[in-house]
Amino acid sequence: MARWHEIAHELRAAIAGGDVAPGDVLPRETDLQERYRTSRTTVRQAVAALEKEGLVEKVRRRGTVVRRPPTRRRIPRSRRVHRDGIGYYFDTAAQGWRPLEPPAIGRVPAPADIARLLGLPAATEVVTRSRVMGDPGSGDVTQLATSYLAPAAVDELPVLAEPDTGPGGIYDRMEEAGHGPLRWEEAVSARMPSPDEARRLSLPPGVPVLRITRITRGADGRALEVNDTRVSAERFEVVNEIDRDPTAAPRNPPVPSGPPA
Amino acid sequence: MARWHEIAHELRAAIAGGDVAPGDVLPRETDLQERYRTSRTTVRQAVAALEKEGLVEKVRRRGTVVRRPPTRRRIPRSRRVHRDGIGYYFDTAAQGWRPLEPPAIGRVPAPADIARLLGLPAATEVVTRSRVMGDPGSGDVTQLATSYLAPAAVDELPVLAEPDTGPGGIYDRMEEAGHGPLRWEEAVSARMPSPDEARRLSLPPGVPVLRITRITRGADGRALEVNDTRVSAERFEVVNEIDRDPTAAPRNPPVPSGPPA
DNA sequence: CAGTGGTCTAGACCACAAC
DNA sequence: TTGTGGTCTAGACCACTGA
Numbered sequence: 001m002a003r004w005h006e007i008a009h010e011l012r013a014a015i016a017g018g019d020v021a022p023g024d025v026l027p028r029e030t031d032l033q034e035r036y037r038t039s040r041t042t043v044r045q046a047v048a049a050l051e052k053e054g055l056v057e058k059v060r061r062r063g064t065v066v067r068r069p070p071t072r073r074r075i076p077r078s079r080r081v082h083r084d085g086i087g088y089y090f091d092t093a094a095q096g097w098r099p100l101e102p103p104a105i106g107r108v109p110a111p112a113d114i115a116r117l118l119g120l121p122a123a124t125e126v127v128t129r130s131r132v133m134g135d136p137g138s139g140d141v142t143q144l145a146t147s148y149l150a151p152a153a154v155d156e157l158p159v160l161a162e163p164d165t166g167p168g169g170i171y172d173r174m175e176e177a178g179h180g181p182l183r184w185e186e187a188v189s190a191r192m193p194s195p196d197e198a199r200r201l202s203l204p205p206g207v208p209v210l211r212i213t214r215i216t217r218g219a220d221g222r223a224l225e226v227n228d229t230r231v232s233a234e235r236f237e238v239v240n241e242i243d244r245d246p247t248a249a250p251r252n253p254p255v256p257s258g259p260p261a
Numbered sequence: 262m263a264r265w266h267e268i269a270h271e272l273r274a275a276i277a278g279g280d281v282a283p284g285d286v287l288p289r290e291t292d293l294q295e296r297y298r299t300s301r302t303t304v305r306q307a308v309a310a311l312e313k314e315g316l317v318e319k320v321r322r323r324g325t326v327v328r329r330p331p332t333r334r335r336i337p338r339s340r341r342v343h344r345d346g347i348g349y350y351f352d353t354a355a356q357g358w359r360p361l362e363p364p365a366i367g368r369v370p371a372p373a374d375i376a377r378l379l380g381l382p383a384a385t386e387v388v389t390r391s392r393v394m395g396d397p398g399s400g401d402v403t404q405l406a407t408s409y410l411a412p413a414a415v416d417e418l419p420v421l422a423e424p425d426t427g428p429g430g431i432y433d434r435m436e437e438a439g440h441g442p443l444r445w446e447e448a449v450s451a452r453m454p455s456p457d458e459a460r461r462l463s464l465p466p467g468v469p470v471l472r473i474t475r476i477t478r479g480a481d482g483r484a485l486e487v488n489d490t491r492v493s494a495e496r497f498e499v500v501n502e503i504d505r506d507p508t509a510a511p512r513n514p515p516v517p518s519g520p521p522a
Numbered sequence: 523c524a525g526t527g528g529t530c531t532a533g534a535c536c537a538c539a540a541c
Numbered sequence: 542t543t544g545t546g547g548t549c550t551a552g553a554c555c556a557c558t559g560a
Contacts, residue, residue, distance in 0.1 A: 002529065028545070039531045041302075044546085052313060052466070054453045061539045061545045069373065072450055077501060112330060189333055189498035190451030190469045192315045205313070208451045208469035208494065233469065237450035240338060240501055263548065289526070300550045305527090322526045322558045 007036055007046035015055055015066055025063035026056065054206030054234070067204075070234040075212075077186070077240045097133040097142050102163050104130045114148045117215050118223045127154050127161045129170075132200070141200055142236075145229040153224045170225065171216070179218030186214040188238050193230070201232050208233040268297055268307035276316055276327055286324035287317065315467030315495070328465075331495040336473075338447070338501045358394045358403050363424050365391045375409045378476050379484045388415050388422045390431075393461070402461055403497075406490040414485045431486065432477070440479030447475040449499050454491070462493050469494040 014020050027035065032043040047064055050056045056064050109123035118126070126148050133143035147170070154160050157177055160170050171182055190208045193201065197209055210233040216225040275281050288296065293304040308325055311317045317325050370384035379387070387409050394404035408431070415421050418434050426434055432443055451469045454462065458470055471494040477486040 004529080030545095039533095041532090042530060045529085052453060053455065058546060059539085060537080060547080061541080061543085063545065070452075072448075074448070077503070184503040185500060186503060187333075187335070187498040187500045188449045188471075190471055190494035191331075192313060192467050192469065194314065206453050208453065210449075210451055213498075233451035237448040237474075238499075239446060239448045242338070242445040242447060265548075291526095301552090303549060306548085319527060320559085321528080321556080322524085322560075324526065 003036070003038055004042050004045040004049070007032065007038075007043065008049040011046065011050060012055065015050075020066050022066050022068040024066050026066070028063055051205050054204075057204045057206075072237040073235060074239045075231075075236055077238060098136055100132045100134050100136060100139070100141065104128075105161055105163060106130065110148060113213075114226050114228065117213070117226045118148065118150050120150070124151065126151060129160075141202065143229060143231050144197065144200060145227060148226045148228070150222075150224050152222075174216070174218065174224055179220075179224060181219060182224075183217045184214055185217070186212060188212055190233050197230060201230070203232055203234075210236055210238070212238065264297070264299055265303050265306040265310070268293065268299075268304065269310040272307065272311055273316065276311075281327050283327050283329040285327050287327070289324055312466050315465075318465045318467075333498040334496060335500045336492075336497055338499060359397055361393045361395050361397060361400070361402065365389075366422055366424060367391065371409060375487050375489065378474070378487045379409065379411050381411070385412065387412060390421075402463065404490060404492050405458065405461060406488060409487045409489070411483075411485050413483075435477070435479065435485055440481075440485060442480060443485075444478050445475055446478070447473060449473055451494050458491060462491070464493055464495075471497055471499070473499065 011026060014026075020026060026032075026047070029040055029043050029047070032046075033040050036043065047056065047058070050064075051058065055067060057067050058064050106128040107125055108128055110118065110120055110126045112122055114126070115122050115124055118124075120126070129147040129149070131143075131145045132141055133145060134141040149160050149170075153174065157173050159165055159173055165173055174180070175182060188210065190210050193203050193207075193209045197203070201209070203209070209230045212227075212229040212231075214227040214229070215223055216227070218224055272287060275287075281287060287293075287308070290301055290304050290308070293307075294301050297304065308317065308319070311325075312319060316328060318328050319325050367389040368386055369389055371379065371381055371387045373383050375387070376383050376385055379385075381387070390408040390410070392404075392406045393402055394406060395402040410421050410431075414435065418438055420426055420434055421431050435441070436443060449471065451471050454464050454468075454470045458464070462470070464470070470491040473488075473490040473492075475488040475490070476484055477488070479485055
């Protein structure tokens with residue numbers, strides 16, 4: 001076993017055993033060097049392993065801080081979307097966050113995975129609507145969302161490429177054009193952030209992004225739009241409810257939760 | 262800007278621009294040292310950054326390999342669970358994977374987050390049922406699942422702590438005891454794996470685990486069980502369907518997808 | 523079995539933010 | 542202001558594994 005593995009193992013045990021509590025700092029690097037009779041490089045490699053696991057965070061001039069177990073805010077999902085009441089479940093206002101700026105409209109070659117979902121040849125040019133959501137008060141960014149619009153939808157409804165799409169947004173426009181009732185399919189996965197995403201979402205090392213990829217289809221089944229939303233996997237979770245009884249009456253849509261206590 | 266940032270930036274651009282295709286290798290470390298007139302430490306720090314992002318994977322004797330964009334297998338979810346037909350949506354057999362060994366029964370203090378979901382004081386001792394799922398043919402492990410059982414449920418139904426819980430499993434036993442119809446709430450999030458999880462799921466560096474935390478409640482609303490499932494975030498995604506029209510008829514449950522082509 | 527990345531040393535200077 | 546981690550050097554030997 002490599003020396004740095006041993007050191008990482010002991011530090012991990014000290015954290016798990018409560019010898020160092022969340023918020024506390026690990027011994028400084030020079031102290032660990034001395035304690036383990038090793039070079040600074042080896043010590044740093046051990047601590048870097050814990051950082052990659054999201055267990056600790058390095059803070060300059062303070063030290064290596066043990067991170068708190070995350071409290072996640074719930075992103076509730078119901079099977080059905082209601083037009084009244086709480087709004088669409090993916091109505092961002094209902095989720096407690098708001099756009100920090102108007103959507104940025106762009107035209108880019110569709111990334112390979114998006115093109116596949118839209119049923120387009122790779123690198124077809126598509127219109128994008130990019131939003132940065134968060135708390136306007138603090139400027140805290142919680143969510144990066146990009147909509148990729150099918151070219152056919154934009155040709156039919158040029159307003160989709162406008163910053164302001166009118167009351168109800170793009171989905172109401174699509175239904176007005178006869179595509180309703182709309183259906184959505186939503187995939188949740190995760191990956192490590194790009195450097196840009198990490199910076200914009202203020203993600204410390206060792207924190208993945210939770211990725212919510214939602215495809216919108218019209219009544220004919222054709223894909224109209226793909227929405228790709230990224231949030232901190234440490235700050236959010238996507239919640240669904242399931243009933244066992246096939247005859248059970250639909251329950252009320254879940255109410256959006258407030259910020260963690 | 263630090264030198265290693267520059268190097269990482271150039272390597273990232275070479276990958277994004279297709280100069281090095283997936284499956285290709287980056288120049289060896291000594292070549293990069295020479296090209297950038299720097300030390301091996303600096304080169305390694307740059308490559309380590311790409312590895313943390315999941316872009317490359319180091320393979321001994323081969324080099325630093327550019328990873329392929331992941332193809333994810335879908336884990337479908339419907340709002341309702343059916344007892345006939347495809348089975349329960351979380352019936353693992355219907356998902357294309359099977360237990361590699363009988364469930365391991367344990368008794369452990371409940372982790373803080375599990376105790377909270379079960380409505381128990383922290384560190385209450387609970388019965389666990391741990392499963393390792395995968396492909397029995399290849400031995401490939403795809404899923405680690407642990408059920409945490411509420412003490413009251415085990416007191417009432419001691420069979421829940423047996424390796425074999427009989428036909429239909431623990432949920433049928435709970436319904437037979439009068440807790441039905443059961444309801445579930447499922448949260449999807451992600452985090453970096455522990456070293457043990459990374460080893461058992463064969464996760465390369467830079468790949469998070471997708472975590473599916475499902476809570477089972479009886480008709481009276483009390484929590485009976487929490488299931489904590491971990492899969493590779495690069496190999497799986499959780500998919501839900503949503504209708505807009507509140508009066509739309511329920512659609513058929515989604516059919517489990519096969520392995521990626 | 524040879525070449526790749528893995529590990530480790532001992533030392534130096536720097537940049538930043540908490541004190 | 543100053544102590545922390547951040548960056549970097551030049552070199553050595555090792556272990557694994559795929560050509």
